Amino acid sequence: MTRAFLFPGQGSQAVGMGKDLAAAFAAARHVFQEVDDALSQKLSVLMFEGPEADLTLTENAQPALMAVSVAVVRVLEQEFGVNLAAKGAYAAGHSLGEYSALCAMGAISLSDTAKLLKLRGQSMQKAVPVGTGAMAALLGAELEQALTVVAEASEGEIVGCANDNGGGQVVISGQKSAVERAIEVAKTKGIKRAMLLPVSAPFHCAMMQPAADAMAEALEHATVQPPRLPIVSNVTAKGEVNPTDIKKLLVQQVTGLVRWRESMIWLKGQGVAQAVELGSGKVLAGLLKRIDKEIEPLSLGQPAEIEAWAKTV
Structure with missing residues (x-):
């Protein structure tokens, strides 16, 4: 095996x-x-x-x-x-x-x-100073959908895909304001759920x-x-x-x-x-x-x- x-x-x-x-x-x-x-x-x-x-x-x-x-x-x-x-x-x-x-x-x-x-x-x-970055999980999302969401939400700020975990779970990461915008954008893209994660820093982003x-x-x-x-x-x-x-x-x-x-x-x-x-x-x-x-x-x-x-x- x-x-x-x-x-x-x-x-x-x-x-x-x-x-x-x-x-x-x-x-x-x-x-x-x-x-x-x-x-x-x-x-x-x-x-x-x-x-x-x-x-x-x-x-x-x-x-x-x-x-x-x-x-x-x-x-x-x-x-x-x-x-x-x-x-x-x-x-x-x-x-x-x-x-x-x-x-x-x-x-x-x-x-x-x-x-x-x-x-x-x-x-x-x-x-990153505490409170300036954030991460969020997009549940029921594939990577391509998540990439569309972060592109639309960035508005010149840093936000990107951090973890493509599979099974419809993509984690995004970046500046807190941009991540919060991404959560709102996700709601308009048919993504089942978008939620902030209780993390201390925005990992796996610029x-x-x-x-x-x-x-x-x-x-x-x-x-x-x-x-x-x-x-x-x-x-x-x-x-x-x-x-x-x-x-x-x-x-x-x-x-x-x-x-x-x-x-x-x-x-x-x-x-x-x-x-x-x-x-x-x-x-x-x-x-x-x-x-x-x-x-x-x-x-x-x-x-x-x-x-x-x-x-x-």
Whole structure:
């Protein structure tokens, strides 16, 4: 069976994430300790106990989600002897999840990935003053419809498509006034629902250029190896293995559209029959069900789920 591994992005975090893994497996505890040490922060305590408001902060949520995903990978490989590179053909991650995928596939070390994501979160938060940017979900919209909406709503301000999540869900991002106009325009285009999202910054749009610049500088000095499996880039929606290309694409990803729907369609075209979400939550499995009914979606985040799946491969 041709299999892909998926790594969740922001929005999949929840207080208590990783706690059961840490209780059950030494490999998971080692991951959380290494991330804590790399960041000089008790991130694991924040993950296990909250408060939720602090965990949701972009600079915490990004490395925390990565840590849980990598913990699942290490548990599978070290505790159950499952070689993911031998059991899969591709890996893909939603936004920050692309870093989790790269770390899981040996392209970037765990401590470097934690530091890069901490910087990414901080830079994205600092890029735009609070309250000047916004994001909104257009439900029941396809990408072409959403592109028409943002073009009509921009009026010289920044607003664009941030996430093409598939299944009729497109997220837009930009200056608050332009996003609010886009919500009104969407109502005239037959789009089922348009709603502001409770986010702290307008991700994946041109307003994030200062964060892209910060990541370009950081990635220039980062060590990136060829991954054990091709990583499906959010920017190109196809598998990438060249470290130089991967670095450039991670920079472009900060301001660019997350082409998740196209990425899943590309995987289908490569013959992928099963997609296994590794980490916190089941968001990506849910999206996949709406994008393609033929690829089997699985989510592994809890000890029992991991153990059960490990016995089948």
